[in-house]
Amino acid sequence: MAVVADAGGSPDGKFAGALRRPLTPKTGILSHIASTSLGRNIGIGILLLILSFLTLYPLSMLFYGSLHSTPPGMAGEFNLDGYRQVLSAENVLILINTVGISFAKTIPAITLAVLLAWICARTDTPGRGVLEVLITLPFFIPPILTAMAWGMLGNKQVGVINMAWQWMTGTTDSPINVYSYGGIVWHMMQYSTPFLFLFIVDSFRAMDPSLEESSRMCGASRWFTFRRVTFMLMLPAIVSSFMLSLIRGIESFESPLFFGLPAGITVITTEIYNAINHRATPAYQYATALSFAIMAGMFLLVIWQWILLRGRSYTTVTGKGYSPNITKLGPWRWVTFSFCILFFIITVVLPVGQLAVGSFFKFFGFYSWDMLTLDHYSAVMQNKDFWRSLSNTMLLGLLGATATMILGGIIAYVTVRTRWRGRKLIDALAWLPWMMPGMVLGVGFLWAFAMLPGPIPIYGTIWALLLAYMALGTPISVRVMSSAYHQLSFDLEECSRVHGASWWQTLWRILIALAWPSFAVGWVLTFFGIIRELSASILLYSVGSEVLSVTLLKLWANGQAEQVSVIGLMMMLLVIFFRWVQLKLIKQRISTL
Amino acid sequence: MSAVLVEDVSRTFGDVIAVNRVNLKVERGEFVTLLGPSGCGKTTTLRMVAGLEQNTGGRISIGDRVVSDAEKGFFVPPDHRQLGMVFQSYAIWPHMTVFDNVAYPLRIRRKSKAEIEQRVMATLRLVEMDKFAQRPAPALSGGQQQRVAIARALVFEPEVLLLDEPLSNLDARLRTQMGDEFRALQKRLGITSLYVTHDQEEAMALSDRVVVMHGGHILQIGAPEEIYQRPVSRMVAAFFGSPNLLDAKVSACEPEAGTRYFQLTVNGNGWQGKARASEKFEPGESVLILVRPESVRVGDQAADGALSWTGKIVSSIFRGPRTSIAIETSGVRINIEAPAILGLKVGDQVKVAVPAGGAWAIRPEDAQK
């Protein structure tokens, strides 16, 4: 669509959707600030400024830093050394590792997700509603927690799984070792399956049953119909989730950090992390150049995805409340039921159970009655670092989620509901972090803060983290809010205007009143995103501004798996609480709309 | 002083001229309908009156107040225009109850609680929705939503009520019923209404005056009968039903006694007779003769000067109350709506005639436009 100019009645773009009629505030004597072009331009200007600082600025600083020979904030010269180092034989291996691991986890994850989505949306498996909640839970658990839990479960020497195996078979060999390629893939798969499930399940559910019924009426068998109609209609959703999963796999940090590093398997994110944190002299230029290169790669991937999906989204999803075709499974429904439960046990019960068990025994790996203790709890309670990082995380979570959602709500409003000049630019800027892994954005912000003029001391404070979290969360918040606005017809707003409400009154009484459940749902999502964030935090924290994930990592590195278990367990409770709140909200929304 | 005055109003969207120099006057208490095919600019016109769209040319007044003047760059936003509006989608706010929806305009105007209560209930009673006051808005049927939308638009006694295809989401039976109910209410309360529809029957049944639009222009304004019986152009004629339009030549023209019309004597291809016209024609000029299918009588003895044909029935479709037949005679094909009771069959030879006043002459030039 063309960028549309509409300043007080000047010609609109030819292609401006004739069907959508945004409420365009106009110039006029009785109008208020929001509708005068001056007020509007100032608003747009401020929005552009904030967004540029959050996204464009770190991005350009990334490029700057990749050419700069010394660490951020020091005088140096410009050269291409960073990129020269990037082009090494080891890095080819790293790239193959990264992409290979991501593929290796995406393919089984998507198969599982389609299967689970089909079970939950289209079969008569008992307790589907509850199963769905259970299956999606792993997505909300910070991967760092499950990584640590699996690190304990699948430990070659003292892991529960191997011990159980040895006890059962009477042998002494340990078949499972999570510190391996398999371990990385296994762990990634666990949280990407529910993510993909969430992505796919709605398109399964919202499919117009008559599309399938007409195929059956043409004489096609059930299986033929599934392959040629159901699956083909789902294909756009599946392809886009495939690409998304691939991208997320490449960006993933926790799994390769926990399971790859000890086994000597490096991927791009851990390579960047190593270059800055684990070398005698941090190789900033190299790390930055690598970050920039990976971001460029991501950009190409996103473009590819866009080309793949162009014009392929069939609108099978309509506003009508279809009840989709339900396949009667007969006795098989208990098989599908058990399958879902098994998934839940492996991805949630096992790791959480490990954390719980680990937190009550003196030493992890030695489970006997006389080893039971509450010492770790009191140790954690007395651990000042823990309290500080907990309050930092909570503060950042509350502030960050609120700020991100407000920003996202405004951006979405401007891009969806108005035809203001510059809205396309705003949309594009807000979307930029989508292709920046947390690690890359962290490097970008490192440079960005260091390059700020003296009197703005952001670096080293928790505000640095706040800004990074906002940047990372903005694409999601904009998505959530724009889909909320898209569901509200313009008539609802215009009707309010005609009946005497001003622009502000309409915003408050109609738009916000109707969109707040989405806001709350988005808020919880962003909040989850912040408390789980590790890759940007690990680069941007400093003494005093640690967050929980960083503290956990430090404790883990010091070998205090028991305290880690305690903290992990508490975080789990927090996650379950917020997830419960979110589900309640969604339910309420469905019953009111 | 009229309730709504639209003077030379235009609206362009880029290169598209959605509304082109429209002039329109709605009197107090009058029910005026904008009628036209899809995309002709009805909604845009209505939205400009509402203030939801800004006119790029011309001037709009409501009551004695100018609300928009494109030349002076003057524009009153919709919330300051004191209008009621019913949207095609009804735009019932889903997060409020029926009561809250209707109370909204009063709450915005900061009325007292007691007054709100009293006026909302009175208005809901008017549309027979008082029993549903505490219902959540989404739990309403289409027809009920429509009533609530009307109540909400009426509750603060607006100067003008604007309605954009309010009945188009209802099924056929309900549509007629709601339309009649609304018309009765409108007459009783004397609400000035500007109504948009693309349904000709609805427009004729409801309105005091109909405005026929096409391609952003107004083709004709007039009472329903006038528009139907005496269209000014072929386009207006063709918009209602499927009329017979026959080419002919004028042989004589004289003013009709006691009216502002003219009596023409016309010659067609093998037929001749009298027709009325709104303007003077010169002998020898070509005209189009409009004959509505239901004005043609089968088997009647032609009165003096009436048009009549004899021909064979080439098609016949039974429609219940009537039968649609077509006869062919010396190259002309005439569609007729005949009473079903006549039992006409294909192949029958019949004589048909048009009673006086059933034929209307249109100048073909503007028909060509």
Ligand SMILES: Nc1ncnc2c1ncn2[C@@H]1O[C@H](COP(=O)(O)OP(=O)(O)OP(=O)(O)O)[C@@H](O)[C@H]1O
């Ligand atoms: N916001 C807009 N941007 C561009 N063109 C528009 C816009 N709104 C309307 N138009 C164009 O103006 C013309 C008139 O539209 P309008 O909605 O007034 O038609 P309408 O008579 O109400 O039709 P319908 O019966 O289908 O509702 C159409 O050609 C339409 O495409």
Ligand SMILES: [Mg+2]
């Ligand atoms: Mg319309």
